[in-house]
Amino acid sequence: MGSRLVDQLGAQHVAGATAAALAERIRALILDGRLTVGERLPSERALALELRRSRSTTTRVYGLLETDGYVTRLHGGSTRVALPNVAPSASSGDDESAIDLSIASMDSTPGLYDATVRSLPRLAAMRGTSGYSLQGLPELRHAVAQRFTRRGVDTDADEIIITSGALNAVNLILAAMGRRGERALVEQPTFPHALEALHRHGYRLVPTPVDADGWDHRHFTDTLLRSRPHVAYLIPDFHNPTGATLPEPERARIATTARSSGTRLIVDETTTELDIDRGSSPLPMAAFSPEVITVGSMSKIAWGGMRVGWIRADRAVITRLLATRPSFELGTALLEQCIAVELLSDMPSLTDHVRTRLRAGRAAVAEGLIGLEGITMPPTPGGLSAWVDLGAPISTSLSLAARSHGLVLPPGPRFTTGGVLERRLRIPITLPPERTAEAMNRLRLAWDEVRHGSPQRGELRHEAVV
Structure with a gap:
């Protein structure tokens, strides 16, 4: 098996590149976070063999990176990723004009201020409570459940957990149900922080291609049956970043195949409401299987500063999630939940x-x-x-x-x-x-x-x- 460095470089993309060009590519991987600080890189000899280049070339590559502060090397030991300790330059994009x-993400909806004002009496009425909201305010859970029901999936408020955003929801699901060392099917490309969350929870990622014209449906289902991943993370509506929408027949096929392979589908609906002129609204993935876990949030339809999301799942899964959640948080901020209730009352x-x-x-x-x-x-x-x-x-x-x-x-x-x-x-x-x-x-x-x-x-x- 090749090194992660060469996997990230893409050997086909660096064939024939000079030492300076190779160093620049590795530097880009480091600065973009695809190689992490402290990560061990292959030895000069191993890198030369993988890239089919001379040892002197890879020695030169690491020497250039070390000079600029992007790796540290121990004589006779390892080479590890580092970051130079330099002040940002005016041209680095960190100034206010960048x-x-x-x-x-858009700025806030014009109705945010008024919704905040309307939410204050609701918040004031809760001053006599503990202020902790592990599953979420009943009114907000009911509003989210009604939204699912109107879209074609009968949902009860007890099947909803309010979270601090969609990514928080994904991390809660993986904390409660994840299995280190198992496979996770992911779209290629997809939301980068979901990939990071799956990595952090110990999953081995199995990609399936998506482009602006849609999914490779055969590859998706064949991979489910062949690899039998423990979970699959997908974005079926206005996929991030391609913008594609998964057709309804394929939703049904994927949901059926996932049940056959024992794969739990984690469906991210953060972008579902971002319609310009699609012309149709497919049924949610949850309509095709009771085992689908759906996450969503207010961040794209209201404001990124609204750290309110949700999970829709069957009651058994909700129970597991509620048992796990206190280990890292005790609920979502009440004020933001109160504002979300007001905003969801005027979805048009x-x-x-x-x-x-x-x-x-x-x-x-x-x-x-x-x-x-x-x-x-x-x-x-x-x-x-x-x-x-x-x-x-x-x-x-x-x-x-x-x-x-x-x-x-x-x-x-x-x-x-x-x-x-x-x-x-x-x-x-x-x-x-x-x-x-x-x-x-x-x-x-x-x-x-x-x-x-x-x-x-x-x-x-x-x-x-x-």
Whole structure:
């Protein structure tokens, strides 16, 4: 089995690369968080054998990285990932003028302030209680359950747990039901922090491909039956980052196959409400199997600062989750739950705001990409972003170049296992049009540099990607 370093590099992408280019690629992996600080790298000899390069080349690679502070080496010992202790430069994208495209999220809904004011009497009425809310406020659980019922899945408030966001929900599920060393089926690409959560809980990841035109359904079901993973994490509506939607017949087929393989489906519906002009609303995955565990949140439809999410599952699973939750938290903030009750009472206003903003953001990205020869933007009927095709495996290089122009732009491999999808780039459609226009101007400058062979040396940091 090859090393994780070469797996992340992608041997096919570095064939024939100079020592300086190899060092730059490894540096990008470190700064983007795909290699972690303290991680042990293969020896010079082992790396040379894996890459089929000379020992002098790999010695030079590690020497360049050590000089810049990105690895530490012990004579006769190991080489480990490090970060240089330097102050950020003005060109690194950390100044206030930088545009951060690692965050695909809108500002708050216009109704947030009024909902907060309306929620205060509800909060005041609870002052005589302990203030802890392990399962969540009954009113909020009822509102979430009603939302599922209206979408075609009969749901009771007892089948809902309120969490501190969707990622918190995923971590609670894995803490209660995870099995270290087991396999987890994940889409390729997918939400990076879900991959990190699965890694942290000891899962071995098995990818299945997704693109803007959808899933490879045969690969998905064949992998379920062949690998029999313990869990599968998927985003069936406006998939992050591709924007694809899983058709209803395939939802039924996957749910049936997952039951046959003994796989628990963890379905992330964080992006479900982000419709622009899809034209249809498939039934939730939970409609096709009682064993599906669904997570969702308020962060994309109301505001990222609303740390309120939920889990929908059968009562037996809810009991297990409630038994585990006190080990790391005692509930979700009451004020935010009270606000969420008010917001969910007027879903049409929320979804109208989302649709208007996303339509404008999509148009601004499409306009900004005009004239960038080689880049293709796929149809984007909803979701957070456009999953653009760069026409060549240059995503990491483009991200590095963008840094020198004050543009934080996570490369395609940030959303994958194994450092693949260098042809792809996620561009959020969530910023105001004028901000998007400026971001596209900066992208154009970086694109010209990379295409003409003179990219600037930038700082590709390990940003949170949402």
